[in-house]
Amino acid sequence: MARPKIALIGAGQIGGTLAHLAALKELGDVVLFDIAEGTPEGKALDIAESGPSEGFDAALRGTQSYEDIAGADVCIVTAGVPRKPGMSRDDLLGINLKVMKSVGEGIGKHAPDAFVICITNPLDAMVWALQKFSGLPANKVCGMAGVLDSARFRHFLSLEFGVSMKDVTAFVLGGHGDTMVPSVRYSTVAGIPLPDLIEMGWTTQEKLDSILQRTRDGGAEIVGLLKTGSAFYAPATSAIEMAEAYLKDQKRVLPCAAYCDGELGVKDMYVGVPTVIGAGGIEKIVEIKLNKEEQSMFDNSVKAVKGLVEACKGIDGSLA
Numbered sequence: 606m607a608r609p610k611i612a613l614i615g616a617g618q619i620g621g622t623l624a625h626l627a628a629l630k631e632l633g634d635v636v637l638f639d640i641a642e643g644t645p646e647g648k649a650l651d652i653a654e655s656g657p658s659e660g661f662d663a664a665l666r667g668t669q670s671y672e673d674i675a676g677a678d679v680c681i682v683t684a685g686v687p688r689k690p691g692m693s694r695d696d697l698l699g700i701n702l703k704v705m706k707s708v709g710e711g712i713g714k715h716a717p718d719a720f721v722i723c724i725t726n727p728l729d730a731m732v733w734a735l736q737k738f739s740g741l742p743a744n745k746v747c748g749m750a751g752v753l754d755s756a757r758f759r760h761f762l763s764l765e766f767g768v769s770m771k772d773v774t775a776f777v778l779g780g781h782g783d784t785m786v787p788s789v790r791y792s793t794v795a796g797i798p799l800p801d802l803i804e805m806g807w808t809t810q811e812k813l814d815s816i817l818q819r820t821r822d823g824g825a826e827i828v829g830l831l832k833t834g835s836a837f838y839a840p841a842t843s844a845i846e847m848a849e850a851y852l853k854d855q856k857r858v859l860p861c862a863a864y865c866d867g868e869l870g871v872k873d874m875y876v877g878v879p880t881v882i883g884a885g886g887i888e889k890i891v892e893i894k895l896n897k898e899e900q901s902m903f904d905n906s907v908k909a910v911k912g913l914v915e916a917c918k919g920i921d922g923s924l925a
């Protein structure tokens with residue numbers, strides 16, 4: 606049986622890391638696409654040359670031609686521009702929307718059966734536009750943000766409690782921006798919800814509040830340290846987790862930007878929600894019950910995403 610084909614659109618910091626991880630995990634053969642001549646070819650060759658030491662079987666190639674992504678099973682999109690210190694994700698909207706148009710058309714023409722994971726920011730608006738430009742079914746196009754935001758939350762919680770990250774579950778809802786909603790009630794240490802852990806005296810509300818804020822600012826914290834770009838190791842790992850769930854039909858329950866058509870009261874928009882990912886793509890949106898406070902934070906986040914979607918429609922009339 607032929608190995609699955611993984612097309613990476615964008616061979617920058619995240620794209621290169623995705624290629625490396627996909628090869629190490631033997632998820633399939635990798636095609637790296639980028640408009641920057643030489644970059645995808647160079648990264649593909651460099652990673653391929655690590656194969657003898659790592660002992661993986663995967664073919665890697667770089668290209669500037671969309672024809673080479675033909676028949677891809679998974680496409681992960683990082684094409685575009687990342688933010689620099691002082692920029693918000695939303696500042697990238699105009700420039701990255703144009704990129705989504707060419708990428709969406711390329712995928713729609715050459716890889717219409719792929720499961721597509723968008724990472725380009727501002728995430729929720731870009732994945733919405735990418736789905737429209739590509740014409741692929743909405744359940745086969747999603748955005749990676751929730752897995753990363755949740756991983757950051759889990760990491761910070763594990764530091765606070767002094768326990769393994771493996772025993773901390775958490776998830777983050779809403780848009781991937783300053784209004785994201787880390788869920789406190791549904792996050793646990795070994796199944797014990799965070800509010801109970803406060804009652805048990807294992808942490809305090811103040812400490813938890815500062816962890817919540819650090820999670821919301823997680824991307825900016827890395828941008829501030831790196832100065833020349835944004836996070837790429839953890840974003841790549843998060844998208845690979847989603848791709849693996851699809852390729853291996855794992856039915857993982859993962860938060861991601863999924864197309865909502867009425868779910869959780871959201872209509873014709875992509876926003877971060879808990880989903881089940883398997884061979885059918887986004888197979889289900891888990892409609893958790895929110896309390897009053899969570900609902901108002903979620904509504905606020907949806908409103909912010911809606912503003913960006915409307916801005917996209919204003920820039921590109923074909924989206925209206």
Ligand code: A3D
Binds near residue numbers: 639683687707726728
């Ligand atoms: P970077 O290293 O700059 O790579 C982007 C690549 O896209 C470059 O190699 C460009 O040449 C290429 N590119 C630009 N235009 C096109 C095009 N039209 N077609 C094909 N390739 C093109 O950035 P990065 O890898 O660090 O980040 C990529 C994107 O991910 C940015 O928009 C970031 O803001 C975003 N990002 C999202 C998250 C989320 O959690 C959602 C996290 C981190 C970064």
